[in-house]
Amino acid sequence: VAGKKASWLAQVALYTLAGAASSLFVGGTLGAAGALLVPGLARTVGVPAVLGLALVATTRELGWVRFPLPQPRRQTKDIWGKIFSPPVAATLWGLDLGLLVTTRLTFSGTWLLILLPLLMQDAMLGALLLLAYWLGRALVIWIAPLLFEDASSTPRVLEEINDHYRLFQLVHVVGLGLVIAFLASSLA
Amino acid sequence: MAVAIPLVAAVAGGTASAFDARSLLLAGVVVLGWSQLVGL
Numbered sequence: 001v002a003g004k005k006a007s008w009l010a011q012v013a014l015y016t017l018a019g020a021a022s023s024l025f026v027g028g029t030l031g032a033a034g035a036l037l038v039p040g041l042a043r044t045v046g047v048p049a050v051l052g053l054a055l056v057a058t059t060r061e062l063g064w065v066r067f068p069l070p071q072p073r074r075q076t077k078d079i080w081g082k083i084f085s086p087p088v089a090a091t092l093w094g095l096d097l098g099l100l101v102t103t104r105l106t107f108s109g110t111w112l113l114i115l116l117p118l119l120m121q122d123a124m125l126g127a128l129l130l131l132a133y134w135l136g137r138a139l140v141i142w143i144a145p146l147l148f149e150d151a152s153s154t155p156r157v158l159e160e161i162n163d164h165y166r167l168f169q170l171v172h173v174v175g176l177g178l179v180i181a182f183l184a185s186s187l188a
Numbered sequence: 189m190a191v192a193i194p195l196v197a198a199v200a201g202g203t204a205s206a207f208d209a210r211s212l213l214l215a216g217v218v219v220l221g222w223s224q225l226v227g228l
Contacts, residue, residue, distance in 0.1 A: 175216045
């Protein structure tokens with residue numbers, strides 16, 4: 001049992017670290033790209049633009065407006081778990097999901113994570129934001145033993161989670177509210 | 189658990205923002221990441 005636990009911890013750590021690395025890379029790259037593409041407009045254009053987008057995202061997730069979310073259709077590859085050893089598969093999943101832009105976004109607020117560093121033209125802020133997003137996402141895996149009684153219950157738990165889609169959508173709105181509060185305060 | 193953790197993050201971020209506005213942003217982003225639990 002101790003061996004299994006150590007192996008699980010190693011895999012989750014690899015997953016988290018790999019995702020953190022790709023998130024830092026993408027966030028930093030977006031911020032740096034923004035500085036090159038639209039220099040000097042961070043305060044005057046970037047913040048109000050992202051604030052407007054955050055408000056649109058909020059109305060969408062509240063169900064007040066409906067529009068299809070532009071997003072990749074791709075999901076990460078389950079098959080890596082069969083092809084590669086568990087540590088390698090965990091690393092690949094982390095790297096892939098940490099990239100953010102290569103897999104489904106699910107909720108519209110995720111677009112802010114792409115646009116905020118780009119429009120605010122700050123590589124450090126971009127890297128930090130995507131890292132924070134990734135850590136929020138990876139936290140789910142760390143507490144999985146509390147959610148999943150055993151491996152055989154995984155499908156049931158996933159089904160239950162998806163049955164509560166609306167609840168998670170509202171949690172997403174709470175996150176958007178915090179981002180909006182920050183953006184509004186930075187304009188003041 | 190699924191709701192409690194992001195709410196704790198939201199409250200912590202809101203409180204910490206009294207000292208540093210960026211912590212509000214980071215807490216919001218952590219909550220956004222957490223909500224992707226449904227996208228597993």
